[in-house]
Amino acid sequence: MSNFNVAKFGGTSVANFEAMSRCAAVIEANPNTKLVVSSACSGVTNLLVELANGVQDTQRRSEILTKLAEIHNAILGQLENSDQVASDVYAILDTVTSLAEAASIQSSHKLTDHLVACGELMSTHILAQLLKERGLNATRFDIRDVLRTDANFGKAEPQLETIKQLADRSLVPLCQDYVVVTQGFIGSDSEGNTTTLGRGGSDYSAALIAEAVEASGLEIWTDVPGIYTTDPRIAPKASPIPEISFSEASEMANFGAKILHPSTLVPALRHDIPVFVGSSKQPEKGGTWIRHQVESSPLFRALALRCNQTMVTLRSANMFHAYGFLAKVFEILAKHKVSVDLITTSEISVSLTLDQTDTAGGAPQLPEQARIELEELCHVEVEHNLCLVALIGNNMSESKGYAKQVFGTLEDFNLRMICYGASPHNLCFLLHESVSKQAIQKLHTELFEG
Structure with a gap:
């Protein structure tokens, strides 16, 4: 097992410049964090999914494309040196425009995966630049070069042996010298086509990456400080759970707890990698540790x-x-x-x-x-x-x-x-x-x- 820590940030954690800055502070607080997995900025994937479903109304399509540009421009405008990263983001937005036009004529699962993946591709360009400007030796990595899947577009299955081989060859050496910023949710098949692991797959891909590099820990940063006895928005007196077993957390994820993707824990379970769930908005509040063995196992x-x-x-x-x-x-x-x-x-x-x-x-x-x-x-x-x-x-x-x-x-x-x-x-x-x-x-x- 390496001493690499993998930190995954959800969409709300990278929603804007302030949110990304909080992510950077979390990364800086743990020198062992060598791999950062980012979702698309909050709201972006939903807009991309709408485009992928085929928007024939040119005015609506233009509104969505404008909104996508506004979300990313708002963050780019607060970077100190955004010329190169802006160029990279705009190139992806051009791709989105072309794919959206194609989807309006005839959509497909393959085209949808290519289109919705653009959210993570853009957010990681920006996050990597922000980390550099804060003095970290950061670099962006396209996870499609490592996270190999089958061609079942929309819910692709990872090819574990190939992922491990590719990670050892290119990703692990990079982590020796850099804080590597990469994408959740996406991968590629054997022919280089972009694939996705399904909605919520950023957590899963982070766990797959943690498994491939034999990480010492996996942190999942979201907008709530850990796992609660239920959704606090439904039951206001819900309380945080400091520690929970893999078995319990897997059941919670499988039965709808939005804090985790149902498959997230499987790679961590295979290699006994402890998982921490916390809030990037309030990291000082701690969170929930998910481990094989816990001190208490209550009936409920x-x-x-x-x-x-x-x-x-x-x-x-x-x-x-x-x-x-x-x-x-x-x-x-x-x-x-x-x-x-x-x-x-x-x-x-x-x-x-x-x-x-x-x-x-x-x-x-x-x-x-x-x-x-x-x-x-x-x-x-x-x-x-x-x-x-x-x-x-x-x-x-x-x-x-x-x-x-x-x-x-x-x-x-x-x-x-x-x-x-x-x-x-x-x-x-x-x-x-x-x-x-x-x-x-x-x-x-x-x-x-x-």
Whole structure:
């Protein structure tokens, strides 16, 4: 393991010149920070996604391009020497203009990845220059030269062995002499095409990079001081968690805690790299350490909320005491690349949820052709506007009595689906999005504020 520390900064942490300056202070505070992974400036990716979806209204397209220029010009204008970096940023903006015009005619996943990647490419030019002006020996590095993926545009899969080889060859030596500023979220396939790891993939790519250089630690800097018992915007009395296990944090990430991308912890877990989550706005408040071993493992650790859920219910009398029904269902879903998240079954029905992880965002959809093939087997019902509430904790399957406390609190809510038993770390259920926050509030009051 190297003594390199990897620090990742999210979009709000690099939103403007003041925010980037706070990032620089965080980097300066830890001499071991040799790799800096940056997201696009706040709001930029959403604008780029809109362009990638194909904006045919030339006035709207012009408004978006103007807004993108304004966001970056506001930061460039406060640098001491911005000539070269401005030239680099404007060249990328020219690329955005060309790609946006192409997307207005015919969009594609490949074009979308190339377009949305431009946000990180621009922000890292600016951040690297700001660090130089503060006296750090910084340099910018294009992570596409190392982070190799397959060609599954929108949610590309990393090629771990190749990433390790390329990092040893070019990235690790560079870190011996520089603070290296690079991009999150993006990579490239074997033919040099730009790919993305999906929305939120900056955390994941930072962990992949930390794994490749065998980092001593990974810091994820965002706009909140660590991981809380739930989202403080929903439950104002939510409290910070100083230390949490990899297992608990993975469950929280998977079930919607926005502090982390669901896959972030996997590379860190593989190489036992401790992860720190803190606020670049208030670094003095500390944060949350995520480790293999923690001092306390309470029954209830946190509540997570994940909306934009789609539930598919399949009903057929042919399921009763039949062999192979579920195998046929999953064969169809796999054929159409439909990812199943949660599943429950009864004698004649099965309910499952779909989760969206690709660049486009939005509610997950059951492809029409998949639905047609499933309807040859059974009746298909699709429900939208649902949210998943997950109660995260420890040894839940071995504990008694708490179910009454949990479901007693929820007696006034219509629970559409309950999943429990597959993991000792979670109990989760679906309900309508209109009451999801109210359910979180009541559970938090009952389980965490007593």
